[in-house]
Amino acid sequence: MADARDEQRPPRQAAEIAMPEATLRGAQAYDLIRREIVSCRILPGARVTEPELMDRFGVGKASLRIALQRLTQSGLISSIPRHGYRVAPVTARDVDEIFALRIALEPLAARAAAGRVNRAQLERLEQACRGKMPADVGNQIDFFMEANRSFHMAIAVASGNERLCRTLSGLLDEMTRVVALGFGVQRVRPNIESDHTLLIEHLTAGDADAAEQVARRHVETFRDMTMEKVVASLRATGAPLAPSAHVSNG
Incomplete structure (x- = not known):
């Protein structure tokens, strides 16, 4: 049964409270990695792996995979099966x-x-x-x-x-x-x-x-x-x- 306090909150606020921690951390990881890619601190065409990104940004695997999915959807990276990810080139x-x-x-x-x-x-x-x-x-x-x-x-x-x-x-x-x-x-x-x-x-x-x-x-x-x-x-x-x-x- 839902908490009565949740029913009194605006829908967006209640949704944020219900959002899994991994999703919130995934959004934060997405922002961090995207900033590094857009500023070319991670160079276009570079290959990156999940362990490297987890260590560099201090995020867990579940959160990182959420971020990587969003980055892939936005076209900033592409998956290389069994070899990590490739940052989209600039031509x-x-x-x-x-x-x-x-x-x-x-x-x-x-x-x-x-x-x-x-x-x-x-x-x-x-x-x-x-x-x-x-x-x-x-x-x-x-x-x-x-x-x-x-x-x-x-x-x-x-x-x-x-x-x-x-x-x-x-x-x-x-x-x-x-x-x-x-x-x-x-x-x-x-x-x-x-x-x-x-x-x-x-x-x-x-x-x-x-x-x-x-x-x-x-x-x-x-x-x-x-x-x-x-x-x-x-x-x-x-x-x-x-x-x-x-x-x-x-």
Whole structure:
């Protein structure tokens, strides 16, 4: 018979109380491992085993298997029968596809957001992109990507197009692993803030044509920088390169 106190709790809270401890720990393990994969602290293409992950993250087998199932469903890892798991690779084609969509969407967002942005908010976010970084390079990339994502999403939100916001949000999430592979592995930090400053000026002035032009140039420049670093990282780790219009074989 159910406890009367459980009947008085909201359904979600009661469900969380009833959730097995292994499931809760599995969700925590998923978050930890996903963060390591997305930040490329576990490199794309790496092979991992259950004992290694249990030791590294201090989780039990049942919790780990819940996390691994979710990671497999999200496409971040794949199972290798009797040999553990393989972390999903990042290819030059991934960079091409992500940036092709950004180049289509972000100039559109900038044009629609012209004259509608909060200048103080954008300046605050741009300052965060240029702010003092942690000493660890991996954390620097995490810090930069969060600040950069917030800057671009603020423009998308100002555009008033909710579908554009949702699509761009997903693309910027995918960008995290690409940028971490390129810049984190190469131990350098992106330097693109001057475009942010110019973009703020045009957006604030309501100059839709200029804002659109700067946004397109900004994404194209960052694409080329990222592709160069990703290719260097893939070559350094011996990972295969998928064909790409922006990869030189020379």
